Amino acid sequence: MLESTVAAIQPLDEAAMAAARELQGRLTKPAGSLGALEPLSVRLAGLAGACPPPLPEPAAVAIFAGDHGVHAQGVTPWPQEVTAQMIANFLAGGAVVNAFARQAGASVTVVDVGVATPIPGADSEESADPAGPRLVAANVRPGTRDMTVTAALTRDEARAAVETGIRVAGELIDAGAGILLTGDMGIGNTTPSATLIAAFARVDAEAATGRGTGVDDETYARKVSVVRAALARHEPDPADPLGVLAAVGGLEHAALAGLILGAAARRVPVLLDGVIAVSAALAAAAFAPDAVGAMVAGHRSAEPGATAALRHLGLEPLIDLGLRLGEGTGALLALPVVTGAVRVLHEVATFDSAGVAEK
Numbered sequence: 001m002l003e004s005t006v007a008a009i010q011p012l013d014e015a016a017m018a019a020a021r022e023l024q025g026r027l028t029k030p031a032g033s034l035g036a037l038e039p040l041s042v043r044l045a046g047l048a049g050a051c052p053p054p055l056p057e058p059a060a061v062a063i064f065a066g067d068h069g070v071h072a073q074g075v076t077p078w079p080q081e082v083t084a085q086m087i088a089n090f091l092a093g094g095a096v097v098n099a100f101a102r103q104a105g106a107s108v109t110v111v112d113v114g115v116a117t118p119i120p121g122a123d124s125e126e127s128a129d130p131a132g133p134r135l136v137a138a139n140v141r142p143g144t145r146d147m148t149v150t151a152a153l154t155r156d157e158a159r160a161a162v163e164t165g166i167r168v169a170g171e172l173i174d175a176g177a178g179i180l181l182t183g184d185m186g187i188g189n190t191t192p193s194a195t196l197i198a199a200f201a202r203v204d205a206e207a208a209t210g211r212g213t214g215v216d217d218e219t220y221a222r223k224v225s226v227v228r229a230a231l232a233r234h235e236p237d238p239a240d241p242l243g244v245l246a247a248v249g250g251l252e253h254a255a256l257a258g259l260i261l262g263a264a265a266r267r268v269p270v271l272l273d274g275v276i277a278v279s280a281a282l283a284a285a286a287f288a289p290d291a292v293g294a295m296v297a298g299h300r301s302a303e304p305g306a307t308a309a310l311r312h313l314g315l316e317p318l319i320d321l322g323l324r325l326g327e328g329t330g331a332l333l334a335l336p337v338v339t340g341a342v343r344v345l346h347e348v349a350t351f352d353s354a355g356v357a358e359k
């Protein structure tokens with residue numbers, strides 16, 4: 001499934017992009033006045049192979065959740081159980097992602113791809129609201145292994161998680177989603193994110209590592225040395241993305257890479273959230289360089305590694321608000337920008353049709 005998905009990912013359609021550029025030039029606004037929205041609209045036309053491309057509706061957030069063996073190294077102050085507890089909060093509709101999803105009219109799907117502790121209330125008989133958040137049980141293993149000691153995952157485990165992401169992308173698109181938004185939950189997951197970024201973007205451990213949920217100086221120093229130790233132990237080879245994900249990744253990172261590949265193969269845009277998403281996007285781009293055509297960077301996470309990853313991908317984020325929450329929150333806030341970029345091509349009059357004089 002991974003190989004056939006990668007093989008299905010094709011370059012953007014040049015004719016549709018040329019048509020969108022030409023249309024942008026005829027709309028009743030000075031050329032270039034919509035800034036980054038103009039090239040975004042062109043790229044989305046190229047992805048859809050149509051001008052105008054479809055409005056990116058409805059939107060679906062997929063939150064992949066996993067735990068991390070490297071938690072044992074003291075890289076985060078939060079207990080591991082918070083991952084499962086926050087899933088219960090997502091399913092009850094009480095997290096920031098739920099508030100923003102309601103605002104954006106987006107569905108929320110939570111995927112347990114590797115949570116280590118029981119999800120409170122997950123086995124309850126209570127009939128769930130069919131329009132409310134949904135839980136997909138796809139646990140590959142209860143958290144990764146500690147990457148400072150051994151590979152976080154076997155290649156088979158990493159593949160299973162990637163294929164879960166591909167499957168979820170296909171299901172959401174089959175159910176009608178016009179855009180997928182990445183979400184994540186995993187206490188400790190900014191450490192594997194930093195390690196993936198250092199490995200794929202070839203930046204130093206310190207440049208790739210940030211303070212995650214807000215760690216103190218002592219924990220930050222430990223975190224950088226954990227990233228360095230994992231890189232030294234595994235010497236991850238960016239030409240072997242499955243190997244990199246297995247050595248130093250997380251189950252949610254692997255699944256997010258799969259979601260991105262699945263969206264790109266179906267030519268549906270995928271709106272990236274923060275540092276976890278962009279580290280997974282590096283893996284997706286290593287599998288299939290043309291997958292970058294489907295990626296839209298929602299925001300610039302406060303994590304420094306996110307900026308390094310976006311630079312490597314050649315993506316400019318749509319918004320920059322200093323967010324560092326994850327869950328898909330930054331992607332949801334950026335969604336109206338993406339919709340606006342496409343709506344312009346559908347609804348704005350041309351100089352000719354509106355009788356507005358050109359310079």
Ligand SMILES: O=C(O)c1ccc[n+]([C@@H]2O[C@H](COP(=O)([O-])O)[C@@H](O)[C@H]2O)c1
Binds near residue numbers: 187213302303306
């Ligand atoms: O999205 C981001 O850029 C982001 C930046 C910092 C932290 N997070 C979230 O915080 C958790 C990981 O932080 P930490 O400090 O435990 O590695 C995880 O659940 C992420 O969703 C997310």
Ligand SMILES: Cc1cc2nc[nH]c2cc1C
Binds near residue numbers: 078086185213325327
């Ligand atoms: C409370 C909390 C909420 C989160 N949402 C995403 N990561 C998180 C980490 C913590 C600790």
